[in-house]
Amino acid sequence: MNMIVRIILYIVLAPIVGGLLEGIDRKISARMQRRVGPPILQPFYDVKKLFKKQVIIVSRSQTFALIPYLFLMILTGSMFFAGMDILMCFFVMSTAATALYFAAMVTSSPYATIGANRELIQMMSYEPAVLLTCVGFYLAEGTFNVSEIAASGRTDLLFMPGFFVAFVFILTIKMRKSPFDTSTSHHAHQELVKGLTTEMGARNLAIFQVTEWYETVFLMGVVGLYLINSNPMSIIGAIICILVVYFLEILIDNSSARMKWEDMLRITWIFTLFTAGVNLLVLMLIRL
Amino acid sequence: MANVKRSPWLLHYDGSSCNGCDIEVLASLTPVYDAERFGVINTGDPMQADIFLITGGVNTQNAKTVKQLYDQMPRPKVVVAVGVCACTGGVFKDCYNILGGADTVIPVDIYVPGCAARPQAIIDGIVQAVELFEKRSKEHDEKVRSQKKGSEVA
């Protein structure tokens, strides 16, 4: 019963929380650039407007691919907050990302295609870190099950700081933040126009935007999982941790320039190998 | 439904101009004037844009392009011509290749004069465009609603 409530809460609240987070993000970014910035509810205004506009498409198949993207992402988050297998969550997430890739590829438009290909490179960059994070949880807690990880007495962050750093590192890619926002970005006017989302207008873009919110909440949930333990007070710690990480991402976003994809791939992989690798070795030794 | 006007996204196209207005448009989007506080985003993608900002005149080569960009924007949409060249052709008016202002190829709603147009004037133009955008948005809603009813009856 508890599980169903959590799933419903996720489905209802995630877009709200995700949208608010994005609004805060834009506000803080503006303040970092000494601007006033848009109101915090701005992302909701945008999405509402997008839903009201005339439905335009380049290829009908785009909607066909975007809807699975939305639903698979909801499934990912629901599975996570229902406390199921974390590795499975990430597997479903990569299937969702594949659907997004198709949504960009079906149009056969030059900008969207390059954006999609770069998205694929991004996926390749972050996937090892994501999988190793799961391994980290498994080593620290002996299970992949999210609810068991959350219910245990340990604070996982203490056992897996290396995995945490690697995960925060790839969060920059996942959240489309500079320096790793090669496929598309929240910022105006880049060399790929809007990259991946170039051919998405009106309702399709709104679907994409909402899905990104679901994704953000899921990823932040994973960040929180590092701190949550059987003590209810840890939830406060987790929320603080999430906010700190989110702020860090905004800071990185505003203080760095975009990287070439080759550098992104190389740096991410090497970084993952070192941080997660060393942590993995230590955990294995403890376990043995 | 007042929220629509809180999110006007721009598409900026620079036609046959001296680039003065072009730079002023970008200036009005920089932190100094901070157009984003009105929710303005310079998207650069017609599929996602609501307001088409055009600077510079239209010549034989870019006429098709301007028209195509306009066509790619989803309704409701507003066109703002920024600077004299975009309004009438300006000093280039009598050149062999110039057709005239933006309104020779697409319907222009707001004219922002000036050579070059000042950022304040541009922002003012955008704000007026936003009002118009809201109005058009309502009309669009009505149309969609009546269409839906029509299809249900059919």
Next chain:
Amino acid sequence: MTIIPFLILFPFIVAVLMYCIRVNKVRNAIAYISAVIVMCGTFWLVAQWLLGGAKPVTISYSTALADHAIFAAEIALMCVVTILSFKYKKYWISALCIFRTLMIMYVELYAPVKEDIAKIYVDHLSILLCLIAGIIGALIVIYAVGYMHGYHHHHTGIEDRRYYFFMLLFLFLGAMFGFVLSESLLWIDFFWELTSVCSFLLIGYTRETAAINNSFRALWMNLLGGTALAIGIFYYAYKDGDLALHHLVAQGVLHDKYAIIPVALIAFAALTKAAQLPFSTWLIGAMVAPTPSSALLHSATMVKAGIYVLFRLAPAMMGTTTGTMIAFVGGFTFFVTSVMAIAQSDGKKVLAFSTISNLGLMVACAGMGRPETIWAGVFLMIFHAISKSLLFQDVGATENCLHSRDIEDMHGLLYILPRLAMFMFIGIAGMFLAPFGMLIAKWSAFRASVDSGNIIMVFFIAFGSATTSFYWTKWMGKLVSHTHLTEQKIKDITKKNEVISLSIHAVLMVALCALFPLLSRIYVDPLLDEMYGTAGTVLPQSILYLLVVIILFIFIVPFLAYRYSRKQHYNRKLSYMNGVNVGDNKNFVDSFGEEKNLWLSNYYFYKFIGQRKLMVPAQMFTLAVLIIMMIMVIGGAVA
């Protein structure tokens, strides 16, 4: 179980018929009928075995006749290889072959071996391999009838020797059944050799220079494995006096000192068969062969023979140096070849690299030797067999229509050849997307390698699955893109029998995906019981429920999405090309004011990670690892 000799011998008889009948129509009809008979025979065997209680069955015939026949056939094989080696001036290959055959013959004639060794062994694992060989093999034969017709239609420069081609296919099927059902190591060795030679002859089918060179490369690499196998058998026969595979495994589990070296040598032989690094190049070269043989031998069945042997040996390898060696080589191959696959744009080459890569994962699973990894390996094997067979056949059929098998030319295939593109889509999805078994198998392999403390494996899988999904996804993306190809109409000339085979594969693929949890319970768990004697399920209940949800989701959501996207009112717009499209999404005005055709391409990075750059270092590295580890194993056992 009288069906077993029939199943092994019948394909041989058909092979002779195939060779003798030179009238295409008659031969095709016989090929169809025989394929169906082989399939029915397999089902009959399964039914008999199930009615007998699905227990391991050992059969020993009074087999003097069979032994003599095999003895004669071995000499014949040796002669064939020797003659061909001399004909093409590859003398040393014949030396390898003669050496190993003489050794085996010596064992047969003089070794102090027990007389009453069981010859046939039927259990879950061998039944599984029989099913793969029977069903997929028969389907590929049906496909091949149509394919070869089209093949010779297009490749007019190649002599039409279809009688020879079908003879080899059936010969191979018989050998495969013999191989997986044999218990006696001598029989295993003979059938092993027979599959190698079939593969060699099929690769050289076109008799072009490249084909001949590649076929000899395949031959010597497989013969090297065969020699290791022969030495292993020789050693075991003299030290232990028994030649039953299960006896060897049982002794290996007890760490009997006489079992260590044979296990290591046979595992080494399996590495060559499964085309692991440093022996991967033969499988890539084998892609010059006509597609049905690539599908049957070089991805669906023959290379699985290596995996089969490793699975058999897995309990004996668990926790030993041999196991570590095999797991390392497999994991390394999985990662490196999946990286190399990214740089390939030839469809068949990608399939070849991905085959090696997936075999690498299976080999690694076997090397770790734990029940969970074997569980994962078995599923990898099932799904890989079906989806690779599907993909190979589909690429072949596409090549016949498009006259190209380059992935770049498959841009918008979904709109040009919708039927073939759908099959390809299902096949690729089966290789890595969410609800399909490959992914679950990966999940299990991942967990098991963490459990066994194999850190290197964890990294290989984590990075390897990233690269794997990269090359598959980009291929899929090509298929669904809106076409920018010229307006020329491409006709789908796929023959009906090809479509039948493809459809059955696709249905099997989807059905297995849906029945996956069930399959795990009723088939693979008992298989592990047999191997390890431990009851228990690998797949936790929670994962099972989750899978059902995901599967439902994957089937329902696209359906809803389809309904929705059909229903919505929309306005079609041109795609964005800075406003310079010319009329449609295919042409634009370039900076000189001229019209240009849009051409989109995928990323390949061939300058960074191409085969030329990575293959030799990877081979050197694995070779060094293999030599060092083999010395450690053998030295440890002798000392």
